[in-house]
Amino acid sequence: MADDLTLGAVGCGNLAKALIGRWLAAGTLPAARIAACTAHAESAEQVRASLGIACSLDLRTAAQAQVVLLAFKPQQRGDLLPQLAELAAERPETIWVSLLAGVPVAELEHRLGPQAKVVRWMPNTPVRLGLGAVAMCTGRQVDAADRQTALGLLEPLGQHYLLDEAAFDAFTAVAGCGPAYVFALCEALEHAAMAAQLPAAMATDLVRQTLIGAAALLQQSALTAGELRAQVTSKGGMTEAALARLQAGGWADLMTAAVAAAQQRARALADTKPS
Ligand SMILES: NC(=O)c1ccc[n+]([C@@H]2O[C@H](COP(=O)([O-])OP(=O)(O)OC[C@H]3O[C@@H](n4cnc5c(N)ncnc54)[C@H](OP(=O)(O)O)[C@@H]3O)[C@@H](O)[C@H]2O)c1
Numbered sequence: 001m002a003d004d005l006t007l008g009a010v011g012c013g014n015l016a017k018a019l020i021g022r023w024l025a026a027g028t029l030p031a032a033r034i035a036a037c038t039a040h041a042e043s044a045e046q047v048r049a050s051l052g053i054a055c056s057l058d059l060r061t062a063a064q065a066q067v068v069l070l071a072f073k074p075q076q077r078g079d080l081l082p083q084l085a086e087l088a089a090e091r092p093e094t095i096w097v098s099l100l101a102g103v104p105v106a107e108l109e110h111r112l113g114p115q116a117k118v119v120r121w122m123p124n125t126p127v128r129l130g131l132g133a134v135a136m137c138t139g140r141q142v143d144a145a146d147r148q149t150a151l152g153l154l155e156p157l158g159q160h161y162l163l164d165e166a167a168f169d170a171f172t173a174v175a176g177c178g179p180a181y182v183f184a185l186c187e188a189l190e191h192a193a194m195a196a197q198l199p200a201a202m203a204t205d206l207v208r209q210t211l212i213g214a215a216a217l218l219q220q221s222a223l224t225a226g227e228l229r230a231q232v233t234s235k236g237g238m239t240e241a242a243l244a245r246l247q248a249g250g251w252a253d254l255m256t257a258a259v260a261a262a263q264q265r266a267r268a269l270a271d272t273k274p275s
Contacts, residue, residue, distance in 0.1 A: 007029055009071050010062050013043075022156055037057060077103060103120075104120075121150075127157040130156055132157045133159050137168070190203045
């Protein structure tokens with residue numbers, strides 16, 4: 001990572017704050033080299049207070065950096081990308097890192113101009129702890145040095161995957177939405193614990209600890225999830241009875257259908273017209 005790298009964020013909501021928070025915590029970039037912009041004065045103030053970076057309503061200031069995160073909602077691209085295209089023409093060395101779900105690199109290159117260096121990322125929210133999964137693909141103008149710059153920023157975020165853009169929706173349906181599936185599983189297990197007469201406060205704590213323990217086992221063991229499951233499942237025992245009930249309810253098929261539904265939604269969202 002270059003010692004003088006500057007970063008801008010056009011939009012600084014949930015995801016940009018998580019990324020910038022991680023880079024600050026990891027020492028990847030100092031606050032003084034990061035500038036962001038938002039749509040509303042209150043959110044700019046909140047960003048300044050929580051991250052200690054410069055944040056204003058001025059898009060041009062935020063987009064003066066060497067690397068600029070496109071961190072607004074995909075629906076806002078019709079309004080914002082034409083304004084950024086002027087800057088992209090003036091500053092052909094800028095690396096534009098798009099976080100916009102469902103928006104292809106080719107569209108960004110078209111809207112920012114053919115000379116624009118476009119990188120596309122799909123992160124999930126555990127990036128804020130350095131435990132994220134991030135997919136990356138790059139546009140036609142991105143060279144080896146630009147790719148190194150982008151990889152240097154990815155490194156503190158967790159695992160990254162260089163992925164063909166055609167697989168981005170599938171990646172998002174698994175890793176982007178995945179934390180929500182796990183949280184939904186925890187909620188269901190909490191309800192089940194309360195139905196089994198455990199006190200509510202204990203149910204919440206117990207489920208959290210069970211998830212943390214299982215995740216740590218998965219991370220630290222050389223065994224697969226299936227092998228770890230088998231270790232907990234004695235022949236004729238309680239876990240086997242519970243898993244048989246889940247399987248009878250179509251548990252695994254439902255997960256496959258859920259991921260397919262997320263992918264289908266991504267295609268529908270990509271087809272919605274930008275503002
Ligand atoms: N959240 C996730 O887990 C996640 C995961 C993967 C990808 N993404 C992608 O990341 C992007 C950001 O998502 P998010 O969840 O962080 O959204 P968000 O919390 O709604 O943040 C959007 C940001 O854009 C700003 N903004 C809106 N209009 C603007 C304008 N005209 N000029 C400057 N800034 C403007 C908003 O400012 P105000 O707050 O002042 O309105 C806000 O700071 C989206 O494209 C999404 O597809 C998100």
